[in-house]
Amino acid sequence: MPKKNFIPPIKWGIIGCGAVTEVKSGPAYQQTPHFKLQGVMSRNMDKAADYAKRHGVAKVYAKAQDLIEAPEIDAVYIATPPDTHKFYALKVADAGKPCCIEKPMAPTYADSLEIYKRFSAKELPLFVAYYRRSLPRFLKIKEWLDEKKIGSVRQLCWQFSRPPKEVDLEKSYNWRTDALIAPGGYFDDLASHGLNLFAYLLGEMEEVQGTSLNQQGLYTAKDAVAACWKHKSGVLGNASWNFGAYAREDKVTIMGSDGSIEFSVFKEQELILETHEGVIRKFIENPHHVQQYHVDNIRAHLLENREHPSLGRSGLHTSWIMDRILGQGRV
16 A cells, blocks of 8 residues: 555646557546546657647647656656656666556566556555456456355356457557567557456466467557466466457356356457356446546545455556566567
C-alpha cells in the first residue's frame, strides 16, 4: 500500500497519445473523481497538441523527461510501445511519482523485474493496465468461483485464433509484430490480458511450459503459440493462440467438479454457468471507457487505502509467465 499521503486532485500526465488513450483510457483519467489529466507528451508534438485540444488537456510536453519532472504532474501513465516501458518507468520512479504502465509491463521478465524493484525500493505505487481485473463481467466469474458454483476447479482451457490482418498480409510495418519491440507479436499484446486474468481468478502459476514459432513469415515476431501450466492451487491450464487461422475464436472454459464456466476474454458475450441445476446465461456490458473501473481503483488505492487488483507484482508475474511460454531472451 502507498506510504505517501496524496492530496486531491491528483494531476496525471500521459506519455504517448496512441489509440489506447483516445477512448479506452485517457478519458477515464479525466472523468474519475479527484483525478485530473493535466498534461500529455508524444514524440510527435503536433499529435500531442491535437490530442490536448480535442480532450481539453492543459499542458503539452515535447520531452518525456519534462513531463515526468514537471511540478504540476503528480503521477504518470505510460502508454507507449512496450520496448520503451522500462526506460520511462525508471525515470518516473527516480522522480518519486506513482505510475501506471500499459500492458505488458515490459517485453521481458528481466526488464519487468527491474521496474518492479525500483518502485518497491522507493515504496511508490506501481499499477499495470490489466484492467480486466476491475471489470464487472470478470468479477462475476470470480464471484462464481469463490462461491464454489462449479465445485472444485480442475482445468482451464483457452482457444484463441484469428485471420491475419490486412496490414500483416501487406507486410507493412507494425510495431506490434516487430520482434525487437514485441517478441511474441500479437501474443504479447493480447495473450497477456488473458494470462493475467487467469492468475487473478485461479491464483498464481508455478509451472509454465510453451512452444512458439512463426508459421506465416509475414513479420519477425511469433504468430503461433501453445502453452500449458499449473496454478499453485493445483488447477491445470492450457491454451493456444494462432494469428493466421481461418476463423476467429475466443473461448475460455473453466471446468470444475460440479460444472463449468464459459466466457470470452475479448468479446462482449454472455457468461455461461452450467451446473447440475441447469444453465445460467448472464450478459454484463463493459463501460464505454473500458479502463474506467481500473482507473477508479487507482483512485481508491491512492486516496482510500484500498489495494488495487493490478499492481506491479501481478504485472511482474504475468511477464514471468510470458517468458516461460516464449523462452528466456525471446528474440
